[in-house]
Amino acid sequence: MSVSVGLGRVLEPAGVLPQAAWRLDASPEIGADEVRIAVERLNLDAASYRQLAEKHEGDGDAIRAEVLEIVGTRGKMHNPVTGSGGMLIGVVEEAGPESPLGLKAGDRVATLVSLTLTPLRITDGLSAWDGKSEQVPAAGTAILFGRSVAAVLPDDLAPELALAVFDVCGAPALTDRVVREYEGEKTVAVLGGAGKSGSLSLAAARLAGARTVAVVVNDEEAENIRRNGLADATAVADARDPVAVARAVETALGAPATVTVVCVDVPGCEHGAILATAAGGTVIFFSMATSFPAAALGAEGLAADVTMLIGNGYLPGHAEFAVDLLRRVPAVRRLFEARVAGH
Amino acid sequence: MSVSVGLGRVLEPAGVLPQAAWRLDASPEIGADEVRIAVERLNLDAASYRQLAEKHEGDGDAIRAEVLEIVGTRGKMHNPVTGSGGMLIGVVEEAGPESPLGLKAGDRVATLVSLTLTPLRITDGLSAWDGKSEQVPAAGTAILFGRSVAAVLPDDLAPELALAVFDVCGAPALTDRVVREYEGEKTVAVLGGAGKSGSLSLAAARLAGARTVAVVVNDEEAENIRRNGLADATAVADARDPVAVARAVETALGAPATVTVVCVDVPGCEHGAILATAAGGTVIFFSMATSFPAAALGAEGLAADVTMLIGNGYLPGHAEFAVDLLRRVPAVRRLFEARVAGH
Numbered sequence A, B: 001m002s003v004s005v006g007l008g009r010v011l012e013p014a015g016v017l018p019q020a021a022w023r024l025d026a027s028p029e030i031g032a033d034e035v036r037i038a039v040e041r042l043n044l045d046a047a048s049y050r051q052l053a054e055k056h057e058g059d060g061d062a063i064r065a066e067v068l069e070i071v072g073t074r075g076k077m078h079n080p081v082t083g084s085g086g087m088l089i090g091v092v093e094e095a096g097p098e099s100p101l102g103l104k105a106g107d108r109v110a111t112l113v114s115l116t117l118t119p120l121r122i123t124d125g126l127s128a129w130d131g132k133s134e135q136v137p138a139a140g141t142a143i144l145f146g147r148s149v150a151a152v153l154p155d156d157l158a159p160e161l162a163l164a165v166f167d168v169c170g171a172p173a174l175t176d177r178v179v180r181e182y183e184g185e186k187t188v189a190v191l192g193g194a195g196k197s198g199s200l201s202l203a204a205a206r207l208a209g210a211r212t213v214a215v216v217v218n219d220e221e222a223e224n225i226r227r228n229g230l231a232d233a234t235a236v237a238d239a240r241d242p243v244a245v246a247r248a249v250e251t252a253l254g255a256p257a258t259v260t261v262v263c264v265d266v267p268g269c270e271h272g273a274i275l276a277t278a279a280g281g282t283v284i285f286f287s288m289a290t291s292f293p294a295a296a297l298g299a300e301g302l303a304a305d306v307t308m309l310i311g312n313g314y315l316p317g318h319a320e321f322a323v324d325l326l327r328r329v330p331a332v333r334r335l336f337e338a339r340v341a342g343h
Helices: A046-055 A060-074 A159-167 A170-181 A196-207 A219-228 A242-253 A270-275 A292-301 A318-328 A330-342 B046-055 B060-074 B159-166 B170-180 B196-207 B219-228 B242-253 B270-275 B292-301 B318-328 B330-342
Strands: A010-012 A035-044 A086-095 A108-111 A120-122 A135-144 A150-152 A187-191 A211-216 A233-236 A257-262 A277-285 A307-310 B010-012 B035-044 B086-095 B108-111 B120-122 B135-137 B140-144 B150-152 B187-191 B211-216 B233-236 B257-262 B277-285 B307-310
Touching: A035 A046, A035 A159, A046 A060, A060 A120, A086 A135, A086 A159, A108 A159, A159 A196, A159 A318, A159 A330, A170 A196, A170 A257, A170 A277, A170 A318, A187 A196, A187 A242, A196 A211, A196 A257, A196 A318, A196 A330, A211 A219, A211 A242, A219 A233, A219 A330, A233 A242, A242 A257, A242 A270, A257 A270, A270 A277, A270 A292, A292 A307, A292 B307, A307 B292, A318 A330, B035 B046, B046 B060, B060 B120, B086 B140, B086 B159, B108 B159, B150 B318, B159 B196, B159 B318, B159 B330, B170 B196, B170 B257, B170 B277, B170 B318, B187 B196, B187 B242, B196 B211, B196 B257, B196 B318, B196 B330, B211 B219, B211 B242, B219 B233, B219 B330, B233 B242, B242 B257, B242 B270, B257 B270, B270 B277, B270 B292, B292 B307, B318 B330
Parallel strands: A187 A211, A187 A257, A211 A233, A257 A277, A277 A307, B187 B211, B187 B257, B211 B233, B257 B277, B277 B307
Antiparallel strands: A035 A086, A035 A135, A086 A108, A108 A150, A120 A135, A307 B307, B035 B086, B035 B135, B035 B140, B086 B108, B108 B150, B120 B140
16 A cells, blocks of 8 residues: 555544545645645535435525535535535645645646545635535635545536536446447446436447447436437336336347446336346446345346446546547537536 | 246236245246245245244244244245345256256255245145244245256255355355456455355365465464465454555555455445455455445545456356365365354
8 A cells, every 4th residue: 555545634433544434634734645625616426415405305504504514523525324425626736745646736626536535624614505506616625645536627628517527437437348348249228328427328338339228217318318319229117116127128129238337326226227137247336326235135036147346436547538428429418518507 | 038037926016026026926836937846944044033033032833833924925935024035945846848947856956046036835834843943844835937046955965064055155156257357367365264155265266276365353263264275375354444454465465466355244344355456456245244335435535446346146057166166175165064063
């Protein structure tokens, strides 16, 4: 462990990694391999924001107060209920002389490691945020460790757009890698194909040579996919209904999928994904609502010889890959622009 | 779904998979791709038996009556409180002409899919069972679907020994497959190497050409591994301490492991496994205590380019593979015999 993973920032319990910590030291003084960022905006994880919004019945002031309390208590925006965080955007204030990240003061960056392990201090009381959306204007400081990931914001995309893309950029990169491992004819089913990670995964799968089907929850989403030509086929099914999902995919593709990508952020999608996947195929779980035992025992109970991947949010070059997808596939860009504008 | 997953056996609610069903049709007439088994013994899941024993304060007659009631009502031994089942041993009575399982009348088999999805009819009132143990002598019939798993009991192993091996047979088979995907020199770290799935995984990794290290919780386990020559190196570390695990593995192997296998059934082992694995390597999680978000966010937060697999309990040929390991590696057989005798 020659490169720092932030152990020195952990206050309690001692000796654990920053993500597992209850509380981090978010003070702005940096170590030799750290980087300090002046925060401009937080992008809360969707599951985290939804939990807060539901708990407080959409009351923006109460949501804002709870976010401030979490950050104040934990030294990071780590939702204790969902276990999830998000990411942030800001400007590099100072890079330690031994930082390996290649950043310099003045670079406008997005952090691509989760807020669940990023030391964070808020100094403006989030006064510019109405609490009504997961995009949070903020002032304060955040710290990057030696072993961390941040991407300089591209000149040709609005920061909000780049952030929305970076937030899910692991999904298309891993989809690309897995699909390319299969030779010959191959198919990809994306559960939740109309969302951010889903639409990027669809685009990546097609560019990697697969025939694709988007499985979505209603006709409106299906029509949106069709109008934008985002997938070769669309199917409407409740992702929590294994039989319905498997039938929808088989009907659309003529057979189970080579690769199934789960981008639906609700519990109970494991068995449908497994049943919709061909023997020898792969299921990639990107939803944080995935249950490990449900997936493991489900595949065993269905005698399904499928490889099941925990969607890793990091691959080398994933941010550039996702931004490039947005540039190459206008339909994906339109979808992201609509989502960013809609908030 | 060209191969039956038992949808035709589901009585209520309609349209769900057998495991999710409240009630199955357990009638003994089989479909063309089904197999009927004459039941000899049920092995109730430990959690299920414990719940029943505690509820009835150890009253064997009352426990027996409730098991009969569950099976009579649900058409399967699916404990409604614990949600768990168990497995069974019996003799094949009849295999439908289209069954793909390769079984024939007279084969003595263990079912490797859970009792929670196996249609079951009891015909002897469990009269030979005193209700005092999870091992239940029984007469009746059970049904295997087209897509199901059963293993013929080997002649050269006691049934108890074979069952103990079958219980964890997915781990060595998947370890073998993953290790063989890596070319050249490779190393494997097994967290929890002294247990059933851990020792089989160590043996499989070595036979697949890897140098191995067993990470265990105390000196007694380390000495046991060393005495039996089960691994090329041993290290003592708390698997929940990421920094300790990574240091132990790096010290033993000289570098992070190509493949790390997690067989420790306690929460919090995800980050140590990730940190102990080389870039481009693979972590296989077999512990049901694995947290999906902890693994996904952990790898992202550590900027770790590792493939993370959900340990699938099923691979074609997994039972035969594990039994063969027991035959080839006397140290593993000794370990299993000691564990079975200890119960």
